Amino acid sequence: MTAATGFAASDLFQVLRDGKPRTRSELIDITGLSRTTIGSRIDSLVESGMVTALADAISTGGRPSARVAFNPQARVVAAADLGATHATLALTDLAAQVIVEVHTAMEIAAGPQVVLDWLTKTISQLLIEAGRSPSELIAIGIGVPGPVEHTTGRPSNPPIMPGWDNFDIPGHVQRSYPVPVLVDNDVNIMALGERAMSWPAADHLMFLKVATGIGSGIISGGVLQRGAEGIAGDIGHISISRGAGTVCRCGNTGCLEAVAGGPAIAAELRREGIEASNGNDVVDLVREGNVRALQIVRQAGRDIGEVLNMCVSIVNPSVIVVGGSLAQIGEQLIAGIREVVYARSMPLATRQLSIVQSQTGPESAVIGASLIAIEHALAPENMT
Secondary structure (H helix, E strand, O other), X not given: OOOOOOOOHHHHHHHHOOOOOEEHHHHHHHHOOOHHHHHHHHHHHHXXXXXXXXXXXXXXXXXXXXXXXXXXXXXXXXXXXXOOOEEEEEEEOOOOOEEEEEEEEOOHHHOHHHHHHHHHHHHHHHHHHHOOOHHHEEEEEEEEOOOEEOOOOEEOOOOOOOOOOOOOHHXXXXXXXXXXXXXXXXXHHHHHHHHHHHOOOOOOEEEEEEOOOEEEEEEEOOEEEOOOOOOOOOHHHOEOHHHOOOEXXXXXXXXXXXXXXXXXXXXXXXXXXXXXXOHHHHHHHHHOOXXXXXXXXXXXXXXXXXXXXXXXXXXXXXXXXXXXXXXXHOHHHHHHHHHHHHHHOOHHHHOOOEEEEOOOOOHHHXXXXXXXXXXXXXXXXXOO
């Protein structure tokens, strides 16, 4: 194999990022570089801490060959999941393994100044708790509950984020930490995290979040699909038949979210004299076996299935993962979804389709936020 011109240490690092230990001879075979050049590149990576030397490989005769491998503990990233009413922040290593984490109640409606100041302050606290220096932080990933212009990291007319429209999230955070700040819709990062942890072989996956709002993250051909303006998968504001005349917080009527989101289900229960102020109360009522709550949740699943039926025909996923706070209800919600999707979709589209509850749970968002930060920071063009 002939080495590509300009094959730098950063390129060699990409070979090692899969975590597989390799000898220098193996790296020579892979890259086509000379032994001297490989030695120089490895020395540079070891000096940076990004690669570490391991115990000698098993000898096949002659002198044993030392192996080198990616060192995921060399640096850290911060990963944040900012929801409508909660915030989770973690430090992870470069393999997206959580080192330290904090959860708190947080209203996204409090505005960007309040929420992001909490985020930067808490990053400092977590670095201290983990015994890591600020200089070891190489990127920050953030998920927010609304559409995001991916190239700028600015929210775009987010319905439940008053004061956030076009706010420069990366710029604000970088006042405290001058590192790359990657921002995406929370459902997109949940899709990435769920796939990485539970469905790594699934190249065609939809992640459905059912909570205060309803949205989906779409992975097709192994790649997250954001669309032209970053709102691909925003299924909560597709009109459905049962929603006719129901006003949604987005200003339109008939939206899926307006009849099947957590607040909508709670409101329907209250109209029937059953105390329920939010989605968490709905989950509790279902777990307690409240018959009317079970029926309303099952219908919400059918409503969601009406929209997913269209998605199945357009995207043709092999897996639909249901997550978010209302996914804790489990089979009652998913049964309603399956009932409609399997009945209305073409047999070929559903022959191999699995509709399942999230296996990763709430951690999927933090893991996904970590992954977008890691992928950016360790990309060849960003490695020095």
